[in-house]
Structure formats: structure tokens, C-alpha cells
Amino acid sequence: MGRSPCCDKAGLKKGPWTPEEDQKLLAYIEEHGHGSWRSLPEKAGLQRCGKSCRLRWTNYLRPDIKRGKFTVQEEQTIIQLHALLGNRWSAIATHLAKRTDNEIKNYWNTHLKKRLVKMGIDPVTHKHKNETLMSSTGQSKSAAATLSHMAQWESARLEAEARLARESKLLHLQHYQNNKAAAPNHCLSHKASSTNWTKPNLGNGDQQLESPTSTVTFSENHHLMIMPSGENNSVPNVTEFALSSSTSSDVKDSDHDWMRQINCPTEGVQEGFTSLLLLGDSGDRSLSTGQKDEETVAGAVEVNESDCSYYEDNKNYWNSILNLVDSTSSDSSTMF
DNA sequence: AACGTTAACAACCGCCTTGCG
DNA sequence: CCGCAAGGCGGTTGTTAACGT
Numbered sequence: 001m002g003r004s005p006c007c008d009k010a011g012l013k014k015g016p017w018t019p020e021e022d023q024k025l026l027a028y029i030e031e032h033g034h035g036s037w038r039s040l041p042e043k044a045g046l047q048r049c050g051k052s053c054r055l056r057w058t059n060y061l062r063p064d065i066k067r068g069k070f071t072v073q074e075e076q077t078i079i080q081l082h083a084l085l086g087n088r089w090s091a092i093a094t095h096l097a098k099r100t101d102n103e104i105k106n107y108w109n110t111h112l113k114k115r116l117v118k119m120g121i122d123p124v125t126h127k128h129k130n131e132t133l134m135s136s137t138g139q140s141k142s143a144a145a146t147l148s149h150m151a152q153w154e155s156a157r158l159e160a161e162a163r164l165a166r167e168s169k170l171l172h173l174q175h176y177q178n179n180k181a182a183a184p185n186h187c188l189s190h191k192a193s194s195t196n197w198t199k200p201n202l203g204n205g206d207q208q209l210e211s212p213t214s215t216v217t218f219s220e221n222h223h224l225m226i227m228p229s230g231e232n233n234s235v236p237n238v239t240e241f242a243l244s245s246s247t248s249s250d251v252k253d254s255d256h257d258w259m260r261q262i263n264c265p266t267e268g269v270q271e272g273f274t275s276l277l278l279l280g281d282s283g284d285r286s287l288s289t290g291q292k293d294e295e296t297v298a299g300a301v302e303v304n305e306s307d308c309s310y311y312e313d314n315k316n317y318w319n320s321i322l323n324l325v326d327s328t329s330s331d332s333s334t335m336f
Numbered sequence: 337a338a339c340g341t342t343a344a345c346a347a348c349c350g351c352c353t354t355g356c357g
Numbered sequence: 358c359c360g361c362a363a364g365g366c367g368g369t370t371g372t373t374a375a376c377g378t
Contacts, residue, residue, distance in 0.1 A: 016346070016372075038363065054364075055347065090366060105367075106345055 013047045017056050021046060025053055026061055059102045066098035070107055078104060078112060083126040 013021075028044035034057065037050035046053060059065075070078075074096055081092040089101035089108075096104060113123040121128055 014348075036363075052347075059346075087367065101366075110344055
């Protein structure tokens with residue numbers, strides 16, 4: 001394709017931004033919005049390419065960015081989401097209020113990944129090395145196949161979520177355009193996040209979004225329910241998880257609910273991807289140190305007896321990982 | 337104090353996707 | 358439907374501060 005590179009013009013500055021450049025960019029966007037990024041630098045009096053301006057804005061200057069140390073809850077969320085989504089940083093960032101994908105990616109590469117490696121956990125598969133060896137011997141091929149299936153399902157589900165976010169964004173934009181009298185900076189940034197969903201009120205405290213494929217329901221306690229509209233879904237017909245909340249106290253509860261709904265759903269293959277991370281082998285799953293092992297194995301015995309034992313199982317799995325993570329950082333706390 | 341190494345993070349690069357004419 | 362421009366995303370590099378020898 002005949003794309004013209006955006007940054008190959010002579011005279012365009014590269015490298016670190018100066019405070020003056022930041023000020024110019026901020027002032028321009030605050031007054032006019034970013035509009036077309038390509039034309040912005042000239043209008044704002046910057047010797048930068050539009051792409052550079054966009055990155056500087058989205059990763060650094062945006063007023064709704066939280067900077068500084070990641071909390072334990074944030075670390076836990078990143079690890080969980082990475083286990084589900086892999087290196088889909090923007091999708092992960094969607095669930096971490098006020099953090100940018102770039103920041104999360106950097107934090108993962110410089111902190112979390114190394115920590116997992118140190119603990120003997122493969123940062124790609126999130127499996128303990130022993131577990132990886134087991135599955136490579138073929139003992140758990142069927143489990144691996146199911147795992148793959150669940151990964152596909154989770155992936156599809158999250159893509160649906162992203163699509164809905166885009167749709168709501170469009171609605172949001174339309175709403176904005178219909179109400180031009182609103183503040184000029186209203187829609188400067190449109191990362192999909194809980195705050196960007198359009199939420200028509202249902203009158204009973206719950207709010208709903210609809211798309212051709214799914215219905216999304218918001219309830220007062222911030223839960224999100226995606227209900228595929230089709231009748232013949234072989235996938236779960238109800239999957240609920242929580243959007244990360246902007247308040248730190250909610251994050252923990254949200255994570256709890258999110259994990260519970262993934263791990264303890266209602267039928268069929270609904271046990272969820274994360275449960276199979278654990279069920280991949282029936283033997284050595286003792287990721288934790290010391291007394292946690294007994295609970296973990298005990299949970300495994302009950303796996304076929306009730307769906308909620310899956311939850312217990314995964315609770316132990318995640319606690320194992322997260323306790324290890326915590327213990328290698330600073331304070332340790334049980335997540336569930 | 338000088339130098340080398342490592343860690344952290346900002347920024348860039350190139351590919352992919354999306355929207356629009 | 359097609360082609361292009363623009364934006365988005367993930368991988369990678371560059372820079373700098375902190376630390377160790």
C-alpha cells in the first residue's frame with residue numbers, strides 16, 4: 001500500500017519531549033481537542049509528527065492518567081488478565097482504570113514477568129514449569145485441548161466486549177455531537193473503559209446496552225453481563241464479570257466477582273479458562289509453598305462434584321500465584 | 337572518582353485495522 | 358468493492374538514573 005510515512009519529514013524532532021513541547025501540546029488540545037493528529041503538530045506549533053504527539057498525549061499528558069507505583073491489586077489484575085489475554089495490552093488496560101497500555105506493558109516486562117520467571121512460572125503460559133513438562137508428555141492432551149478451546153472462547157468473549165465498547169463509543173460520540181454545547185474537551189480520549197459505556201437507564205437501577213450479538217447489562221454494583229443473543233450457543237449463555245472500578249476498594253471486590261463468574265458459571269463448558277489452567281494436570285499443582293498445598297489438592301478431588309469446587313480450586317491457584325508474587329514484593333494478602 | 341551493569345520507562349517503528357470517499 | 362489515510366497496537370530500542378565494583 002502506498003502509505004506515506006508520518007515521521008520521515010526532515011526537520012521533525014525525535015526523542016524526549018521538553019516541558020515547553022508538553023505545554024504547547026496540552027494547551028492546544030485543551031483548547032481545540034486533538035482533531036486530526038496529523039495536522040495537529042503544525043497547528044500547535046510543534047516540530048513533531050502527529051503520531052509522536054498522539055503517543056505523548058495518550059501515554060503521558062492525558063489528565064486522566066494515574067502515574068506512579070502499581071498497587072498489589074493492580075498487579076494481581078494484570079497477572080490474571082495476562083493469563084487470559086496474553087500480550088493484549090490495550091485490552092488489559094481497559095480493565096485497569098487510569099493506566100495506559102504502554103505503562104502496563106512496561107511494568108509487565110520490567111517487573112512482573114521477571115518475578116514470575118523467578119518463581120518458576122512461565123510468563124507466557126502462566127503455568128508452573130513442572131506443569132508444562134507434564135502436559136508435554138501427553139498425559140493431559142485432552143485437558144490441553146479443552147484449555148485451548150476455553151482460551152478461544154475467552155478470547156472471543158473479550159473481543160465481543162471490545163466490540164461493544166467500540167459501539168458504545170460511537171453512541172457516545174453521536175451523543176456528544178448532538179450536544180455540542182457540552183464542554184469542548186469532553187471526548188478527547190476514547191480508550192474503552194467502564195466510564196465510556198453508554199448506559200441507558202432501565203429504571204430499576206440496572207442499565208443495558210445492546211448489540212446485534214449480545215446484551216450487556218450494568219448493575220449498580222458495577223457488574224457487566226454479556227448475554228449472547230443467539231439461541232444455539234454452545235458457549236455459556238451468561239457470562240458475568242466485573243469491570244474494574246475506579247476506586248481501589250472496589251477493585252478487589254470486582255476481581256473477586258470476575259474470577260467467581262469465570263470459574264463458577266452455570267453449565268457446560270462454562271467452567272472457564274482459568275479453571276483449566278489449574279485442571280491441566282491432576283498431579284503436581286502445588287504452586288504455593290507450605291500449607292496451601294493441602295487445600296489445593298483437596299480442592300482437586302472435588303472437581304467433578306460441583307461447579308463451585310472449580311472456584312475453590314482456582315481460588316487456590318490464584319492465591320498461590322499471587323501470594324508468591326506478593327511475598328517477593330512486599331506485603332502479602334489473600335485475594336479472595 | 338571512574339567505569340560497567342542493570343533497571344525503569346519514554347518513545348519510536350512497523351504492521352494491522354478501521355473509516356471514508 | 359477498492360484504495361488510501363489515519364489511528365491503534367504490540368514489539369523493540371534509546372536514554373538515563375541507580376547501583377555495584
